[in-house]
Amino acid sequence: MPNSKLKKLTPVQQEYQLVALKRMPKRKIARNCLRAFLTGGLICVIGQGIQQAMIRWGGFAKENAGDPTVAILIILSVLLTALGLYDKLGQWAGAGSAVPVTGFANSMASAAIEHRSEGLVLGVGANMFKLAGSVIVFGTTAAFFVGIIRFILTWKG
Amino acid sequence: MLKGYQSWVFREKPVIVSTAAVVGPFEGRGPLGNDFDIVHGDSRIGQDSWEKAERTLLEEAASIAIERAGLTQEQVQFYIGGDLMNQITSSSYAARTLTIPYLGVFGACSTSMESLALASYLVSTGGAKFALAGTCSHNSTAERQFRYPTEYGSQKPPTAQYTVTGAGAAVVSLSGSGPRVAAATIGRVVDMGIKDPFNMGAAMAPAAVDTITAHFRDLQVGPDHYDLIVTGDLAKVGHAIASDLLDKHNIPMHKTRFKDCGMMIYDYENQMVQAGGSGCGCSAAVTYGHLIRKVRSGELRRVLVVATGSLHSPVSLQQSESIPCIAHAVAIEASPEPEKED
Numbered sequence: 001m002p003n004s005k006l007k008k009l010t011p012v013q014q015e016y017q018l019v020a021l022k023r024m025p026k027r028k029i030a031r032n033c034l035r036a037f038l039t040g041g042l043i044c045v046i047g048q049g050i051q052q053a054m055i056r057w058g059g060f061a062k063e064n065a066g067d068p069t070v071a072i073l074i075i076l077s078v079l080l081t082a083l084g085l086y087d088k089l090g091q092w093a094g095a096g097s098a099v100p101v102t103g104f105a106n107s108m109a110s111a112a113i114e115h116r117s118e119g120l121v122l123g124v125g126a127n128m129f130k131l132a133g134s135v136i137v138f139g140t141t142a143a144f145f146v147g148i149i150r151f152i153l154t155w156k157g
Numbered sequence: 158m159l160k161g162y163q164s165w166v167f168r169e170k171p172v173i174v175s176t177a178a179v180v181g182p183f184e185g186r187g188p189l190g191n192d193f194d195i196v197h198g199d200s201r202i203g204q205d206s207w208e209k210a211e212r213t214l215l216e217e218a219a220s221i222a223i224e225r226a227g228l229t230q231e232q233v234q235f236y237i238g239g240d241l242m243n244q245i246t247s248s249s250y251a252a253r254t255l256t257i258p259y260l261g262v263f264g265a266c267s268t269s270m271e272s273l274a275l276a277s278y279l280v281s282t283g284g285a286k287f288a289l290a291g292t293c294s295h296n297s298t299a300e301r302q303f304r305y306p307t308e309y310g311s312q313k314p315p316t317a318q319y320t321v322t323g324a325g326a327a328v329v330s331l332s333g334s335g336p337r338v339a340a341a342t343i344g345r346v347v348d349m350g351i352k353d354p355f356n357m358g359a360a361m362a363p364a365a366v367d368t369i370t371a372h373f374r375d376l377q378v379g380p381d382h383y384d385l386i387v388t389g390d391l392a393k394v395g396h397a398i399a400s401d402l403l404d405k406h407n408i409p410m411h412k413t414r415f416k417d418c419g420m421m422i423y424d425y426e427n428q429m430v431q432a433g434g435s436g437c438g439c440s441a442a443v444t445y446g447h448l449i450r451k452v453r454s455g456e457l458r459r460v461l462v463v464a465t466g467s468l469h470s471p472v473s474l475q476q477s478e479s480i481p482c483i484a485h486a487v488a489i490e491a492s493p494e495p496e497k498e499d
Contacts, residue, residue, distance in 0.1 A: 013350035019405075020351070020359040023397040025315040032312070081308050090310025091429070097310050106310045114306035117206035131309065 032094040039089070039096030047073055070101055077102035081109040107131040161375025163343050170337035171277040173489065174328045177221035178446030179214045180438070181296070181322030187423045192447040194221050200297065200322055208246065211295035214324035215240070215251040219291050222326040226287070233257050233328065234285035237275050239268040240437050241294050243302065248292065257289060265466030266390050267344070268292045269325060269441035270485040274341035276329045291326030294436030303354060303471055316356040318392045318435035321422060325441025334492055336452040340376060342486040344368040346468065350479045354469070357480065358395020358432055361465040364482035365391060366402040368463055372486045373408065381412035384457045387448065389440035389464035389484070390419035392433030418443035440464040452491050460489045
């Protein structure tokens with residue numbers, strides 16, 4: 001625990017946190033990194049495979065072969081989520097299965113399944129972006145500023 | 158009645174006339190599977206939402222307990238219960254079905270012993286002839302309310318706990334035979350500054366220790382007074398911390414057995430539950446299913462159940478508040494006259 005956090009606590013609380021810390025098992029970082037690398041990498045390899053297949057047999061150009069690839073990955077992720085397998089994969093793989101396309105699809109699908117009991121509009125519709133929403137908000141905001149910087153840099157050149 | 162600062166010692170000891178425990182499939186596969194009255198094969202319990210499933214568990218546990226006591230709903234004066242849901246809906250909706258005058262209480266996972274202590278108090282003072290105490294929790298409702306959607310693929314840290322799908326209920330009265338409630342200690346809220354909802358054991362351990370030491374101080378007994386002392390749902394991490402703290406306070410816990418319901422209900426080897434079980438249903442199902450059986454059979458004479466609860470809400474945590482915790486202890490004794498196993 002960082003010292004800055006400890007300072008806000010009372011002396012008794014500080015003492016307790018040090019006692020408790022000894023009994024808290026740590027996340028296995030090296031193992032998690034390795035698993036994340038393998039799973040994340042594997043998902044990307046599968047994506048690359050689908051893309052190559054789309055170019056070779058699907059009649060797609062290199063530029064737009066990404067579109068069906070993303071769609072297929074999303075379908076696979078949603079399918080695994082609905083079958084109750086993606087959360088188990090996530091527990092094993094950690095950050096590896098949170099890689100953009102499949103992880104994003106899982107966050108939306110899981111929220112949609114979860115809130116189906118509250119109806120289609122106020123349940124599924126309103127809650128689908130519960131987890132993914134902040135990605136979109138900050139992604140759009142970041143893109144806006146990057147766009148302005150690019151505009152300034154290329155204005156007279 | 159009042160003994161010391163925060164304990165009740167019952168002069169006429171309320172009898173736990175009957176109990177019932179109903180659990181989901183995952184709990185049924187655990188080491189205590191045979192001690193539960195109903196083990197459902199489907200965690201939805203045939204309902205169309207998790208919330209309804211949770212409520213059904215409680216309704217079933219309550220009606221089995223009432224039936225087993227040889228009573229009808231009309232003969233039970235009060236039902237005291239609560240659960241983890243917002244506005245304790247599971248208990249209130251179950252009370253709608255039961256049509257028993259109802260007092261809703263909230264102590265998070267400590268509700269099991271909070272309600273039993275209050276029900277015992279009611280019957281001991283003549284406030285009720287028969288009182289029902291019950292609580293429930295469901296893994297999927299708790300996950301979604303307190304954490305993420307159940308199917309969301311995030312990795313849980315090793316300190317995380319798995320909410321028990323289960324319910325437990327008990328009928329308490331001054332007449333009849335069965336295990337008795339000898340004493341109860343009402344806990345204080347203790348907050349040691351833990352903010353991680355995936356580390357509730359560490360948050361709740363000091364509350365359990367506070368209540369255990371208060372119980373010994375008020376009753377002027379030591380751990381050796383009990384055959385078994387169980388905490389509600391501290392799980393591996395919290396239980397280890399609680400043991401350390403009790404050691405630090407020079408409480409000779411080695412003179413008794415010190416266990417945790419959250420560690421007893423699951424099989425760590427084969428069930429992926431991280432640190433262990435949690436939830437109202439954890440201490441309720443283990444106490445009313447497993448422990449009461451052992452007290453009835455005479456295997457245990459005196460048991461102290463210390464149910465622990467963390468009193469945070471998802472909003473309070475998002476506003477970076479720490480987790481306030483509480484623990485309530487109830488001492489259960491075997492009936493003085495030997496009884497037949499039912």
